[in-house]
Amino acid sequence: MSKIVVVDNGSFSIKAGFAGEPLPRVCLPNCIGKVRRRERIYTCDQIYTLNEYFSHHPFSEGLLIDTALQSDIWKYTFNKLNINPLECTILVTEPFLNPTPLQHSLSELIFEDFQFESAIISTCPQLIPFAFTPIQIPNATSEQDINPCYLVLDCGYQCCNSVPMYQGTPIESGCRRLDIGGYYLDLLLKNFLAYRQIDLSQNAFLVSKIKEIACYVSTDFEKDLLQFSSDKHGDRSLDHWVKLPEPSSSLSKSSQFYNEECIAPDPNEFISELPEELVGIQGMYNKGMKMSQTQFVKLSTERITIPEILFRPSDAGFNMEGISEMVVTSIKSCPIHLQPLLASNILVSGGSSKFRNFHTRLQMDLTQMLPSGWEVNVRKADVNPQYVAWSGASIWSSSPGFMGYTTSRRQYHEAGKN
Structure with a gap:
């Protein structure tokens, strides 16, 4: 029986591993990065070693439109898994209500470019319920x-x-x-940081990580906003400081910061006193400050106003x-x-x-x-929300009878795109 590879091919990250395992073996940025005036292309987690880069994604508005770029990212991912597609079955996700031409392009990528032994393509809403009791x-x-x-x-x-x-x-x-999704929240946070503290316009994944570390959803937005306002004249206990990773050419060292699972602390339990290393830093920030000049960024009301856009898009001008x-x-x-x-x-x-x-x-x-x-x-679910679809896919693909739902490479070539 062939090895079953499970891939949740998201627009932000690609989660990949094997059927029956509780968590994916790898979770990588689904993009490549390029640095100005350099020819080298940095793939997936290689961008973690960069301070500034331009990222290129195979997805646009939630749809996979660049299969050539996705192919390069898959090659890197499958090398991490140490697999031979010719001897494997793949379960891969596609966007919900994916247009037919894009479905055909994904099938070509699987069977013609990588020549998997067999495959099944499914949407996240079909897989997610398997991760719940x-x-x-x-x-x-x-x-x-x-x-x-x-x-x-x-x-x-x-x-x-x-x-x-x-x-x-x-x-x-x-x-x-x-x-609206994480991309738009990152864009708003990026613009705020550029205006107030530091320009991270060319480090999208660092902005996303700052959001993950410091932001939280308010259960009473107006009340919490007033607390932040009154806190400006107090000990600033509601502010949150995020220490930026030190530049490193080591992939393993750089990846540690991005791969660490974290969640913003409960504001009711937040320690009011700043760590000693932060004393005196407040007020250091000037517009246009570069990342190399500081190790910290500070978030105040943005901790709740950024996630609030998901619940009230009109606050950001979305109708x-x-x-x-x-x-x-x-x-x-x-x-x-x-x-x-x-x-x-x-x-x-x-x-x-x-x-x-x-x-x-x-x-x-x-x-x-x-x-x-x-x-x-x-x-x-009992797993990281980012891994729920992958977890459901892993559970289903390890169940009896799963292979009966797959299409073999031979069947694909006999039937064609239809």
């Missing part, structure tokens, strides 16, 4: 009354998708997409509903008898849902927006 329907009288409905909320880098499903099949009338409203619209666009079942089984995944309090805020919003008699249950 089935639950009973509300007020069930029997342990056999498993809820056949669930709503998958996948919060990604370039967009967020709300996909209601019944017995594993998407309910098309309720599918919704929010064209669209927020993520909570999108979920409500998604549920209410489904058959009426399924709506309470969907509300009671909301499965959340994706890197943009990693913020502290994200699930709590979503639960609070939906409870207020949906009928009072409904049970609202926003669920969080």
Whole structure:
């Protein structure tokens, strides 16, 4: 039996490993980097050794449009896994509602460029439920009354998708997409840092890591904003300082900072006193300061205003509903008898849902927006939200009968793109 490779091919990062394992072997940036006036191309995690670079992604607006670039990234990734595609089966993710021409391009990449022995292409909403334990329907009288409905909320880098499903099949009338994700939050944070402290416009992944370390979702935005305002005249205990990584040509040393799992500390437990090494740093910042001139950046109200854009896009000038409203619209666009079942089984995944309090805020919003008699249950998987789709894929691909769903290389060449 061939080895089964599982690849969650996201627009921000590529997670890859083997079927049946709890976590991916590698999680790499799904991009390449180039430095001005240098010919060398830095692939995936090689960009971690750079202070400044221009990044190029195979994805645009949540769709895989550059398969040639994706091919180079896959080669690097598969070398990390030490596999021979000719002897492997691959389970790979594709964007939800992927256009047919792009589906064909992905199939060509798998079978013609890499010549995998067999393959199956699936969407994240189809795989994510495998990472969650089935639950009973509300007020069930029997342990056999498993809820056949669930709503998958996948919060990604370039967009967020709300996909209601019944017995594993998407309910098309309720599918919704929010064209805001981690990329836009990073862009706003990058602009703030450039204006106030430091120019990181050519280090996108460092900005994203700063966001992950310092930002959190507020459960009472107006109240918390007032606390930040009053704190300006106090001990600044709500501010958060992020120590930047020291430049290093060592890939293993540079990767350690980016691969470390972290989450913004609970503001209620934050130590009010600054570490000794930070004393006197406040006030050092000037507009246009370069990364090499300082080791720290400070975030204040941005800690909550940046993630708030997911819930209130209008704050950043976007004329669209927020993520909570999108979920409500998604549920209410489904058959009426399924709506309470969907509300009671909301499965959340994706890197943009990693913020502290994200699930709590979503639960609070939906409870207020949906009928009072409904049970609202926003669920969080046991793994890092960034790995939920990969984890679900790993579980499914290790189950009996999985190979019956795959297409072999021979079948592909006999049938062609159809």
